[in-house]
Amino acid sequence: MSDKYQQRRFDIYGYEKIDTEVLEAIPYEYPEKNTVVEYITEEFSSVCPWTGLPDTARLTIRYIPNKKLVELKSLKYYLTSFRNVGILQEHAVNRILDDLVKLLEPKFMEVIGEFHERGGISTRVVARYEK
DSSP states (O other): OOOOOTTTTOOOOOGGGSGGGGGOOEEOOOOSSSOEEEEEEEEEEEEETTTEEEEEEEEEEEEEEEEEEEEEHHHHHHTTTTBBBBHHHHHHHHHOOOOOOOOHHSSEEEEEEEEETTTTTTEEEEEEEEE
């Protein structure tokens, strides 16, 4: 009996499709304060690098800005660029953290990915940066 799923694959893109060029920063007028900024989306998705099946998550980005904020439209386009990228859940969360820290140079940042259950297991990944 052959495995009819072995030949079934979806288009899986590499990390080069993660669109960091779209990210924009805007000036933050209150760098002396320790204001916590939080962005939450229920719509983050990437794909399993082996099967191409979707990984979906509630994504929370929490940070204390220094001199820059991320422009929200650019953040939406950036996060959407992960949609067909084959990346492990743990790697996606760390990649988002690295890209945003590079762009914003915040005082603190935390990215939390709460990936929806597949095969009876859900995953929660927390990556942090402190200046």
